Amino acid sequence: MRRPSPVETRLAAELAEVRPDLVDRYAAELPGARAAVLTRLWRALAHEPLPWVARRVRGAHSLALWLADGRALHGPRADPYATGAYVTAVRLDGEAYDDPARLMTELGWPHSTGFAAELGHSAASLALSRAGQEAGSPEWPGSDWEWEQRVVDGHPFHPNCRSRPGFSAAEQLAYGPEHRQAVRLETVPAAAGDCLLIGDWPAELRDGQRLLIPVHPWQHAHVLKGGPAGPWRDAHPLMSLRTLALDGGTHVKTALTARLTSSVRDISAYSVGAAATLSSFAGDVADRTDGLLHITRTLGAVTAGSPDLAALLRESPQAYAAPGERVLPVAALATTTLPESPSWLAGFTRLALTVGLRLLDLGVALEAHGQNLLVVLSGTGAPLRLVYRDLADIRLSPARLRRHGITPPDLTGRLVTDDETVLRRKLFGSLIAGALAGTAGSGPALATALEAAVRHLPATPDLTALREGPLPTKALTLMRLSPEVPGDQWTALPNPLAAVR
Structure with missing residues (x-):
């Protein structure tokens, strides 16, 4: 019998202390969790421009990777848009590996040791996330945060889908949205004169000449090291873990200086300074979509001079739902029966592409992955319109905006670019290779939905690029294996539209 990895053993020992009732369920979930992470890793090995892979030979049902050092990897054919855990093992020079962390360690590439540790965390945390689930209710949730807590497996394509290094079992159970616990937020006081404050700050978060900054309890304990703080309010963790919903609707985005999937989740002064301008501008541009898109x-927004101590207050996407309608993140669609209908998927795809391409043509490239993009459904489940939240990583093109008679906002830095490749990567990689692929669940299903949708869309250079070129997506594994390279790195996936021509 296979031995558990050190991180799996440690998590099991912690569970035995805090939730002994979950130990057996956790052990039972480990093989499936390893397969889910291994499937995501195999997708990366099959499709990303990894310099340690010299050649790929694709068969009808298999894939062989010839490595630069002469070794060979063999596994099943990799559908870059599949979300099921279909890879239970791959063979490296004939030896089977069912553990993604062990495989990455054996590959021995630069930075593979650190990445292997993250893969181990991902599989172990995913098993814990699954172990804590109760029988699901057939009823649709009534609150927006309840939809978010249905998403158990995290990012559908990132091998670090549930990596939470630095979080104990008790902390994951307390703070992970999939475990459905309320989190008591704290506040840290800071002199108003030492803070950058944008927009309004409520009276309950003021104390004379001090601003009270909402802080996640994990951040207070591990990063701020238990400095002065006071309890504030209970809140419900959302998909991003560090953003939480208050009773009454407001969402609070906190700094969380931990590496979740690829990024450390702090809040930069740049993001705080741009928040109000972006919010106002994006709302104005969304008005040009004939009511099909709303921006929260x-x-x-406030920062006390450090990305470790900052917070944003946002309105809830629920504000854009009429009575009888539901608003849910696109990532949560996979928890419903709606994506099983090809006609429903085609209609939703058409809505998403209509909005995304319209904004791109205007000069706004959304990072419309399944967490940032939400859909408003009618009482019968029909997709009506979209809601977008978290503008921190969109891209704006001054040239495109001016072409449409729109004055660009007074912003500089990474948000601003006229590079068409960058703009298209931002939208296509997040919306099509992310949100729509994750909803479709496979290449054939995605191809059918895209083909039904694009024939009704206005002809633009961006649509031509979508139809004729490869589909860009972030090279998530390459990025983890080359941390010395700043910024995003990309790969090109086979265009799903080519399969239906």
Whole structure:
């Protein structure tokens, strides 16, 4: 019998202390969790421009990777848009590996040791996430945060889908949205004169000449090292873990200086300074979509001179639902029966592409992955319109904006570019290779939905690029294996539209 990895053993020992009732369920979930992470890793090995892979030979049902050092990897054919855990093992020079962390360690590439540790965390945390699930209710949730807590497996394509290094079992159970616990937020006081404040800041978060900054309890304990703080309010963790919903609707985005999937989740002064301008501008541009898109407004943002101590207040996407309608993140669609209908998927795909391409043509490239992009459904489940939140990583093109008679906002830095490749990568990689692929669940299903949708869309250079070129997506594994390279790195996936021509 296969031995558990050190991180799996450590998590099991912690569970035995805090939730002994979950130990057996956790052990039972480990093989499936390893397969889910291994499937995501195999997708990366099959499709990313990894310099340690010299050649790929694709068969009808298999894939062989010839490595630069002469070794060979063999596994099943990799559908870059599949979300099921279909890879239970791959063979490296004939030896089977069912553990993604062990495989990465054996590959021995630069930075593979650190990445292997993250893969181990991902599989172990995913098993814990699955172990804590109760029988699902057939009823649709009534609150927006309940939809978010249905998403158990995290990012559908990232091998670090549930990597939470630095979080104990008790902390994951307390703070992970999939475990459905309320989190008591704290506040840290800071002199108003030492803070950058944008927008409005509510009276309950003021104390004379001091601003009270909402802080996640994990951040307070591990990063701020238990400095002065006071309890504030209970909140419900959302998909990003560090963003939480208050009773009454407001969402609070906190700094969380931990590496979740690829990034450390702090809040930069740049993001705070741009928050109000972006919020106002994006809302104005969304008005040009004939009511098909709403942008959640940033109500206030503050930083006390450190990315470790900052927070944003946003309105809830629920504000854009009429009575009888539901608003849910696109990532949560996989928890419903709706994506099983090809006609429903085609209609949703058409809505998403209509909005995404319209904004791109205007000069706004959304990072419309399944967490940032939400859909408003009618009482019968029909997709009506979209809601977008978290503007921190969109891209704006001054040239495109001016071409449409729109004055660009007074912003500089990474948000601003006229590079068409960058703009298209931002939208296509997040919306099509991310949100739509994750909803479709396979290449054939995605191809059918895209083909049904694009024939009704206005002809633009961006649509031509979508139809005729490869589909860009972030090279998530390459990025983890080359941390010395700043910024995003990309790969090109086979265009799903080519399969239906």
